[in-house]
Amino acid sequence: MNALHTSLDRTLVPAGSLLFSAGEPGDAAYLIVGGRLEVFLARPEGDIVLAHRGPGEIVGEMAILDRRPRSASVRALEDSALVAVTEQQLAHRIAETDPILCMCLGVVLERYRETVALLEQMKGAASPMPVPALRPSATDGVFAAALNTLVLEREIRSGVADGQFEMHFQPIVRLASRRLAGFEALMRWRHPQRGLVPPSAFIPVAESSGLIGDLTGFALAEVGRVLPELMLGALHNPRHIDGPLFLSVNVSGHDLAAASFPQMIADLISQTGIAPGSLKIEVTESLLMKDPERAAEALAGCRRAGLGVAIDDFGTGYSSLSYLSTLPVTTLKIDRAFVRTLLVDQTSRRIVQTVLRLADELEIPVVAEGIEHAEEADLLTEMGCAFGQGYLFGHPAPLEAAIMTIREWNVVDRSLQAKAS
Template sequence: MNDPNAYVTLSAGAAIFEEGEPGAFAYLIVAGRAALFLRRDGVEVSVAERAAGEIVGEMALLDAGPRSASARAIEDCILVSVSEEQIRHRLHNADPILRLCFGVIMACCRDAVALPRPNGTVAPNGTVAPTRAAGAHFTPSLKADFEASIDAMMTERALRLALNRNEFELYLQPIVHLGTEALAGFEALIRWRHPEKGLVHPMAFIPVAEASELIVEITQWVVSEVGRIMPEIMRAALQNPAATDGPLFLSINVSGHDLARASFPEMVGEMLRSTGIAPSTLKLEITETTVMRDPVGATEALSQCREAGMGVAIDDFGTGYSSLSYLSKLPITTLKVDREFVRAMLTTPSNRKIIQTILRLADEIGIPVVAEGIEEPAEADALAEMGCAYGQGYRFGRPVPLAETLALTKAWRLAPYDAALIVAA
């Protein structure tokens, strides 16, 4: 029975599905009981019973194989169908190690009710003894999960070593005041200097760090490193006061795992107190997706940070959930427009309108906007004309290590300029 309706009502004795059929649905039992059984040589072999609160048909749905057993209602039943589409994307987005464990469990479950081979037997309790060869269910998808799991575990191990060996570095990218192009601050971006692979981009290791929650320790390292380098950047700015029109700020990226820890606001606050760095010069950047995973927890943690004087920026605004409700609840001090909008704004009218809408919204709630991904002077000029306060991108400089950042700060001059010449200087 493959019924696309959400609720299914069956009388006692009615078939739910048959062994060998494709499994497009699983069924949650809301009321009643169901029996799972095999037919062998004209005899029904009982496999299990399921009652209200349990599920039937999940095996074929989860591993895309045929039904491993038949099912019928023992009593009048009310079932809720669960479709393949409802499950598939959730599995796809799961951690590969979790998917591998799940796949192995599913293979073992199928072996437990395997069709008997010539030497197969039915045990006294009515179950069929497994006779499949080892690895019979090592499907291409399971093999891919296995390989991805190996990569994830090796990366996780290497990340732990990297923390112990101090292999991480902070690269800093300039953020400027649009119009004058005075230096406003920097975004701190983590890099991993692997002893064999060289410089590793964050996208190659941050997802593993978040899945393993090593991201919490990495963020602690970032906060500590900011406490070390921020005074150096401030001293460099003092040597070139004409390049800025106020104190520089430094932005760091924060994950949902960080905000979930009750100790996070205090950890950052302690760094600020011990170093004497003004809280207003530190901004915490979070994505819309991070916020919407736990709006209540994120609001509480960020409110504590804001009360301590730190800034809060929503990164990649417009690409995530874009729920306007959190704009009135979160203590946001800055919006960052995603680079994808900026890159197409001169050629795609809809992108330009999106940016204009974001700028009007930010103006209404009284917070500035940073446009990311600016590469061309024309982009910077257009954004300045629209009232965008800050800009970030290769037009003003790529992310570089501390030494180059200090040289850049000391040599910075106002527009028009060539960022490459400043770095060279």
């Protein structure tokens, strides 16, 4: 009989309980964290044992992969702890898999089902089949990575539903005047146990699982909500603000490839009433390289709607120059790796100078990221870089702190502070 207990992270199966039976529809596969399971064909004359599975292995994946009923039953030989992998989680990953690999996987599954069918026709097969040994410990790293990904994916989904994500804002400054020009909106995850989690820890999992669309939808909605508040704050300090503030928000290659992305942008503008020219869509070169044609189409739609398009980490990809001729770029952002070594490495300085000259010829403004020292800002200003961003001018901060930054921004104080740093 079934006697399962399921929590957010674990399915607990007491010894002797069935996890599922042959013929049932497959709604999940299971990573085995602890305990031992038996895969078998139930027969009145005696069960046919197909395999034993233990920690570091998976059961129930076949019915998810080929969307057919369970081919065998599984029960717990001892108290077992499992982590479920849902059909939705696997479907997204299979869709992203190379088609030849998918075809090979289909052949393997079909051969397995043919073997199971032959076993079902066997007569007098009451004695168990040889049971394969458990996998060696060499797979522990792979299993741990898969387990961590699944748990994190589930926590992200829960975090979106529970409102754990928030946007922080980092100042972008007009270098020549030190006036405040805008902000980059950066996502943070206020996890109930882990604290404030940076994007590098959760964005890759969100992209691989298909959850990135939910996060981007949240980010765009927040940007539309807060931009009027930032603009209002600028009205209280016009002398130190470089014209209307702009706001940059990051999107992923998955977002650009989604058919719903243009409508998402259109809804943002119509529902919030913000001026499209005050918003920039920011995307990295590495993500553009995955599907440049689709990216160009999506970004062209953003430009038609009046939004700016910023290429982040410019200079780190392999096709930087080609993007400038095929994409509707309005801003380039020089990667912080070049800025960090600008004062001590002649190669970095030449690369930055080359980018600035090229951008000047194309009339595209440049933002230098990762500025931490006044000497870096001064040199970039002399080289003709329009904008700067980095800890020298401010850390990413919640909305309330960003509004306070706008109201209290003072060009003279900032210049003196930079010289003293």
